[in-house]
Amino acid sequence: MGLDFPTGVLGGYKYALFRMDNGALYSSTGISSITRNTTATYTINFSTNMSAQGYAVTGMGRFEWSFGGKNETSDDYKAGSCAIRHGRYGSGVGGEMSHASVMINGSA
Numbered sequence: 293m294g295l296d297f298p299t300g301v302l303g304g305y306k307y308a309l310f311r312m313d314n315g316a317l318y319s320s321t322g323i324s325s326i327t328r329n330t331t332a333t334y335t336i337n338f339s340t341n342m343s344a345q346g347y348a349v350t351g352m353g354r355f356e357w358s359f360g361g362k363n364e365t366s367d368d369y370k371a372g373s374c375a376i377r378h379g380r381y382g383s384g385v386g387g388e389m390s391h392a393s394v395m396i397n398g399s400a
Contacts, residue, residue, distance in 0.1 A: 304342060306396040310334075312353070312378065312388040322396070332378040332388050333362050336396070341371040347398025353378045359394060 306322030315326040315334060327335040336349075347369065351359030361368035362375035378392065 304347060304396075304398045306338060306342075307394065308336065309391060309393045311390065312392050313390075318391060329362075329375075333375070334377070335362075335373050335375050336394065337373045338371075338396075342396065343371065343399035347374075347396055349374055349376060349394060349396050351376065351378070351392060351394040353389070353392040359392075 306320075308320040308323040308326060309318040310316060310320075310326050311318065312332070313328070315328040317323065317326060322339050323336060324339045325337045327337070329335060349359065349361075349369070353359060359376050359378055362377045368375040374396070376394070378388070
């Protein structure tokens with residue numbers, strides 16, 4: 293990953309602001325769609341592939357709740373998509389609200 297100084301673009305950067313109750317995108321770059329699988333679990337589909345398992349996903353949701361891999365395995369991070377969940381340690385998934393944001397950084 294690196295900066296493309298002539299254009300100011302970060303190479304493998306993608307982001308999405310989306311509705312948690314249905315996966316609808318408010319705004320995004322490099323994300324083609326988000327599928328709500330079940331309560332607080334989502335599949336983020338990329339417009340262009342990332343290097344499989346060569347990227348990081350961070351998210352902001354509700355209170356102290358956080359985002360992580362849906363199944364907590366490397367299979368959650370594929371070249372064309374990633375599977376995430378929103379939850380709190382020891383409490384499972386939940387905390388759906390009107391919107392959340394995710395950022396994906398790595399090698400495109």
